[in-house]
Amino acid sequence: CAAFPAPRKQAASPARLFAPQNERQPVMEELLERLLAECLPYTAQGRLADYIPELAKADPSMLGVYVIGNDGKESWAGDCRQPFTIQSVIKPILLLQALLDNGVEAVQRRVGVDAINPRDQSPYSGHINPMANMGAIVICSLIHGGSYAERFQRLLELTRLLAGDERIGIDEDVYHSEKSHGSKNRALAYLLKSYGLLDDDVEEVLDCYFRACSIRVDCRALAHIGAVLSNRGRLPNSSRQIFPAELARYVNAILTTCGMYDGSGEFAIRVGVPAKSGVGGGIMAVVPTRMGIGIYGPALDRKGNSVAGIQLLERLSRALYLSIF
Numbered sequence: 001c002a003a004f005p006a007p008r009k010q011a012a013s014p015a016r017l018f019a020p021q022n023e024r025q026p027v028m029e030e031l032l033e034r035l036l037a038e039c040l041p042y043t044a045q046g047r048l049a050d051y052i053p054e055l056a057k058a059d060p061s062m063l064g065v066y067v068i069g070n071d072g073k074e075s076w077a078g079d080c081r082q083p084f085t086i087q088s089v090i091k092p093i094l095l096l097q098a099l100l101d102n103g104v105e106a107v108q109r110r111v112g113v114d115a116i117n118p119r120d121q122s123p124y125s126g127h128i129n130p131m132a133n134m135g136a137i138v139i140c141s142l143i144h145g146g147s148y149a150e151r152f153q154r155l156l157e158l159t160r161l162l163a164g165d166e167r168i169g170i171d172e173d174v175y176h177s178e179k180s181h182g183s184k185n186r187a188l189a190y191l192l193k194s195y196g197l198l199d200d201d202v203e204e205v206l207d208c209y210f211r212a213c214s215i216r217v218d219c220r221a222l223a224h225i226g227a228v229l230s231n232r233g234r235l236p237n238s239s240r241q242i243f244p245a246e247l248a249r250y251v252n253a254i255l256t257t258c259g260m261y262d263g264s265g266e267f268a269i270r271v272g273v274p275a276k277s278g279v280g281g282g283i284m285a286v287v288p289t290r291m292g293i294g295i296y297g298p299a300l301d302r303k304g305n306s307v308a309g310i311q312l313l314e315r316l317s318r319a320l321y322l323s324i325f
């Protein structure tokens with residue numbers, strides 16, 4: 001695909017919005033290459049997501065990593081330019097957009113912050129978390145815009161800005177697959193509607209959610225998003241503030257407690273940084289004040305997280321003392 005050039009080891013294309021300094025980081029790259037080689041065998045232990053046919057077409061043996069420091073320096077290894085869909089890694093961006101549009105108090109009236117097993121979320125208990133599907137569906141309805149097309153466009157623009165890549169768009173095949181196999185999300189959305197938690201037309205809200213999950217990224221894009229969150233809302237190596245530092249703290253805290261599905265506690269112990277995973281195989285990790293990390297590894301563990309990706313992050317965290325705990 002023209003929008004995503006093949007993996008390469010040279011300066012990023014000048015078409016990039018925020019061209020990196022791209023000074024080579026030989027020590028860091030050597031480390032990433034070594035850890036990647038150590039972790040590649042773990043890809044065989046996972047399974048592709050297959051709740052929609054499109055995701056089951058990925059190559060389970062792929063693994064890539066990209067690191068962007070707050071100083072703008074970039075390092076990478078493996079299949080880091082392979083495009084994949086963002087899936088649940090869009091949830092922190094959805095949350096940011098809703099917080100920017102409505103403020104913390106208004107958002108908290110609809111979705112909470114406490115960690116809870118996503119399968120136990122329910123409108124009856126009032127426990128809806130923005131990192132679980134129900135919460136993210138409600139969040140879609142909180143984004144400002146005259147139409148749902150406009151709301152999605154605003155979300156896409158924010159994603160492009162955070163990812164440092166203005167060419168980011170959606171994967172139409174995955175979007176159609178999500179929409180035509182979306183019974184579970186439809187059920188959740190109608191339940192929300194019946195409890196008065198969704199004001200708008202369910203299908204319109206869901207369409208925005210399915211599009212959001214189908215945004216196509218690569219490891220660099222996820223690393224860049226992580227770097228902005230680690231840099232308290234500022235673009236790496238720049239004075240441009242995208243969102244207030246207070247919101248970075250808010251989102252990072254939720255990622256720490258709820259970002260890795262039911263594996264969030266174990267991830268906190270093994271890796272120890274705020275992160276969000278998606279069933280497309282992506283992980284976006286935030287090392288506050290230091291760096292953002294993007295991972296691609298579509299072979300997932302039983303909790304829906306990239307098996308080899310977590311191994312890689314665990315080793316990187318040990319090597320560079322990344323844990324915040």
Ligand code: GLU
Pocket residue numbers: 086087088089133178185213277278279280304
């Ligand atoms: N599109 C997916 C869904 O809502 C996102 C799942 C995920 O990445 O957790 O079912």
